[in-house]
Amino acid sequence: MERLASRAGYQEEINPTLSEVVMKTMRSISKFIGAALLAAFAAVPAQAREVSLDVALGTPVIEAGRTQKAFLKVSITGFEVDRPSERPPVNAAIVLDKSGSMAGEKIMRAREAAIMALDLLGEGDIVSVVTYDGTVRVVVPATEVSRRYWIADAIRTINAGGSTALFAGVSKGAGEVRKYLARHRVNRVILLSDGLANVGPSTPVELGRLGSALGTEGISVTTIGLGLGYNEDLMTQLAGYSDGNHAFVEHPGDLARIFENEFQTAKNVIAKDLDIVIHCERGIRPIRVLGRDSDIAGQVVRTRMNQLSSRQEKFVVLEVEIPAGDAGASQKLASVGLSYINLITKKSSNLKNSVSVSYTRNEKEVKAKANKAVMKSSIEQVANEMSKDAVRLRDQGRVGEAQELLKEGAKHIEEEFGAYAPAPAMEMKQEMSRDADELDEAEWNKKRKSLRERQFKLDNQQQY
């Protein structure tokens, strides 16, 4: 009787989620139909089908007469998609950890989330399901989603038990994605793990390099860390280098929501293989790229993004050193080139843009002309770097130093950015102080995971 009751309870719990999904789908469908009708009747020319490339300096006007640092933000924003039929097909491998620690509610929720995710996909999408413990099993080889019931039945057979061959699981998942790997598809491995990898390569560095290689292939890896037992460094590196998403899910009950977000963003991808090349003009010295992995060779900075979703903004913040200049003078600072694959038009595109800097003696003008959006992003990225350093120190057990670093950092943020963007600087200062206080808490493990998630989302401009 008790079991029946609890099952009924779980039904009630899951039903709203499903109905919510249905409602959402219905809403979006009607919205899309409406939009399509509108477009047809109005017969207006289609909106810009090109991503937008913006290049801006935090301080486009700087003080004359001295060498100084400035933040350059290159941001790329995805255009809106009119018709759902236009969306590129998704080719996803769901890789589920089924090691012993997943037993019970976790694996049950994971199964539910995976089956629910199927409903978000449509004809033409490809899905595969891979599970791993000590070994890997391809539960559903890459197949079209049309065989939905069969796939769901296969997912229901998954039970937990064994050790954790995470590397092999991701490799097999990537192998399944590779079967249908195509430029016009959104190729993605979605990894759910709650534990530490213990068979095969298991360090964050190694998994990061795997992520990097997969990213180059056009496969992004989304990592979902469940509970408090996983290695957040490994999971964020793997996701980060492949330009996938990362999420920290403390309670198995939230898995369905995360899966939904993940699949929704996967469906919204409109651009892939974005290569960004920044040529700094003579005299301008590139110092560092914040957040993203990049190559700096002389005056040339290269970085790449695997994919971009509709309406999503992704950006790179480059710190540069600008030589002293004369008041009133203006100088070209850098030119930026972007090449990418447009998944809607199915064509490769190249965009160019550039940015200049001018010098003034008027300090007020410097402040007045400051670009608040660039400053906000810069603050976040600089703080993020400090946050990572603090975690590193905290990992070494140097709690005091880590706290000191964050407090100093907060002060530094205020000093450097306070004048240009007071509100975000204050906000960041408070957040850093709060983080500094929480470094010492008993729930460090959990705190660390949420910090890593936050850092990751800032690095990658994740949408959810």
Add this chain to the structure above:
Amino acid sequence: MRLPREGESALKPRALAALIVIVLLPILFSGWLGFRVLLDEQELLGHQVRSLVQERLHGVDTEVQSHFRHLESVLLAAGENLPAETGLQRAFVREHPELRQLFVFAADGVRLFPPQTAPLTEKEARFLERTVHLWPENAARGGRPSGGAGGRAGLTALPRPGAGEGPADRRGWYTWFAGVEQNHIFWWQDKSGRLIGMELEPVRFLSGLIAALPDTGEDAVGYRIRLIDGRGTVAYQWGGHEPDAKEVAVAGLFLSHPLESWKLEYFGAGAVAAGTQWWGLGLLLLAAGGTVLGLGRFLYLEHTREVRLAGERVNFVNQVSHELKTPLTNIRLYAELLEEVLPVDAEEGKPRRYLDIIASESRRLSRLIGNVLTFARQEKGKLKLRPEAGRVDDIVKKTLAAFRPSLAARGVEASLDARADARVRFDPDVLEQILNNLFSNTEKYGASGGRLDVATRQEGAFTTLVVRDYGPGIPKQEAGRVFAPFYRISSRLTDQATGTGIGLGIARQLARLHGGDLTLNQALPGASFEVRLHTPDAGDDE
């Protein structure tokens, strides 16, 4: 009629022992045989399993090899489009996920990539550090700044560029360890003489290899194959069998070049199958044992039944013989009385002849009954000697005299060479019975010779009697059997009682009882029986 059963109880221990042997021997033998067969089979099976497993591991090695071939074709195809300009070469490395780094040497040995003149990216600089041992000339000179390795390639592991052989041969894999990480370079010389080396991204390489190897599918049960990398750690594994920490691999195989420091290990299988076979053997043995035991019990029951029946028959005959003895004695007594009463001068005619026949036939019957009773007594172990003082020759003469008429009737002339007239102690009844049997034997089987020689002599405490006939004799192969003890459970007891079996057998038993023996000596023609009796000197006791 009460039937005593002592005979049965006397048989029991021996029968039991025999039965135990009959039952145990086949079980032990078949068990041993089964054990041997199973051991052999297991060894064979083990051998087969090992060779099967080896074959399987070789199959995996082949898969790994074909993965390398696949990589080669991918890299060669990519190399076709390798641009000449440094910046584009950099982009080339970035765009190929399999690649970590790249080197290009011109035909004249000048390093083109990583560039020598343009600034290096950090990754390229680290690549040169990693591969510093590949440029030994530079290392030996030691003069060049770090990162500027090898103005001219002096590659030891790889061939010198432009050392003109066929281009097809000018390619290969080069593997080395940088720290704990194993790196692979695929190098070849293109048509323009350039030496191109592509370093694999190790993690991507392993990931690709894993994707090419099998997974733990539904039917992957009972085994586990492990791929152990050059560091000795498990790089990948598949198969549903979960080996425990102590389990030893059934088989192992080192992979072929360029992964020769990697190996495959196979766990499980074989052991499980053999286990069920041992169980099967146990069951088989149990079944066989059960059958043999059942058979044994059946035989035992049958045997005791036969013994009981035979015992009843012997007892019956014994009883009958006893019953016959008294009337027969009376017949003999009155026949002899009649003989005496008949006038001596009475007409030599029928009455006396009839009387003689009656007397001799009743004597013959007495002998037979005597034999039967002696046999019965002997069976019961109740045969006893009753020695008394007397002369052996007296008994011999008396017995022979009794046989003379019937022997004469068969045309046998008996002669006696009597030399045992010393007074000794012996059992006259026993001697008479022995002689009766021997003479009767001659009468029955040796009459054709027409002669019977009886000789007696005495040496010390022994008396020897030789009874020789001139009949057909006894074939050598039969010699042992004439004395063969009567087969007690034979149902043909009574038939045999008149044959040689019981007579000569009893004669020998009696001779032995008398401290001597009865032996059969070959004589041509005929048969010669020699009786030896212990006859101590009677001395003056009378």
